[in-house]
Amino acid sequence: MAGEFKLKDVLPWGRNRAEYVAFFDLNDIDTDTRILDCAGGPASFNAEMTAAGYAVTSTDPLYRFSATEIAGRVDETRIEMIAGLRAALHRFDFTWHESIERHEAIRMAAVGDFLADFEAGKRAGRYRSAALPELPFSDAAFDLALSSHFLFLYSDHFDTGQHVANIAEMLRAAAEVRIFPLLDLDGEPSRHVEPVRALLAERGFDSEIQQVDYEFQKGGNRMLRVYRSGR
Numbered sequence: 266m267a268g269e270f271k272l273k274d275v276l277p278w279g280r281n282r283a284e285y286v287a288f289f290d291l292n293d294i295d296t297d298t299r300i301l302d303c304a305g306g307p308a309s310f311n312a313e314m315t316a317a318g319y320a321v322t323s324t325d326p327l328y329r330f331s332a333t334e335i336a337g338r339v340d341e342t343r344i345e346m347i348a349g350l351r352a353a354l355h356r357f358d359f360t361w362h363e364s365i366e367r368h369e370a371i372r373m374a375a376v377g378d379f380l381a382d383f384e385a386g387k388r389a390g391r392y393r394s395a396a397l398p399e400l401p402f403s404d405a406a407f408d409l410a411l412s413s414h415f416l417f418l419y420s421d422h423f424d425t426g427q428h429v430a431n432i433a434e435m436l437r438a439a440a441e442v443r444i445f446p447l448l449d450l451d452g453e454p455s456r457h458v459e460p461v462r463a464l465l466a467e468r469g470f471d472s473e474i475q476q477v478d479y480e481f482q483k484g485g486n487r488m489l490r491v492y493r494s495g496r
């Protein structure tokens with residue numbers, strides 16, 4: 266993921282609001298909470314939350330491309346994504362999605378909702394092209410920053426130090442960071458979680474792991490919460 270960001274390297278696959286609410290235990294969040302979705306990709310979280318009156322800004326280097334370019338990339342990769350899932354079916358729990366067909370339909374609906382919202386949302390400043398470890402926001406611009414299916418999942422792409430730098434940057438912009446899942450792409454617990462927590466603690470950032478009501482990757486039902494100052 267390091268180096269020049271190219272659309273052909275991205276497998277655009279987006280989650281929806283109900284999934285984000287479950288990943289990050291957002292049931293009690295209120296409309297005043299300023300939320301930053303880091304590496305938001307083609308998720309429909311921003312579109313659905315905005316329609317419901319919440320304040321969400323999403324960042325991703327993907328947002329430098331147009332809706333048409335992103336839609337083209339989705340078309341190129343969806344067959345590959347489903348084939349990859351079928352090949353590793355034993356590693357997934359279909360309680361939430363019921364079946365692989367329903368899973369694909371949910372993903373495509375989320376991408377469709379994202380694409381329908383994207384150009385207007387970009388003009389409104391709700392989708393900002395940016396790549397961690399640098400965010401184009403002032404200190405404490407947000408209350409809560411989320412990272413879904415990016416940090417820890419890509420454990421082979423970012424080392425422990427890069428994870429710490431990415432999370433520290435999110436904590437500069439937001440009072441709390443939540444990250445889900447804590448597994449890597451092979452479905453194994455990310456080797457970076459505990460070293461990252463120890464290094465964050467040295468910098469004065471408390472963290473805790475919370476079990477959540479969502480498990481698609483088997484064993485992937487935990488999120489990390491990190492706080493800029495004491496809880």
Ligand SMILES: C[S@@+](CC[C@H](N)C(=O)[O-])C[C@H]1O[C@@H](n2cnc3c(N)ncnc32)[C@H](O)[C@@H]1O
Nearest residue numbers: 266278279280304305306308327396397413414
């Ligand atoms: C698997 S997608 C997750 C999308 C969304 N958060 C979700 O859960 O549906 C991972 C995203 O990370 C983005 N990404 C890659 N490098 C990044 C970086 N350095 N900073 C922020 N996002 C990055 C990709 O463009 C891609 O959209």
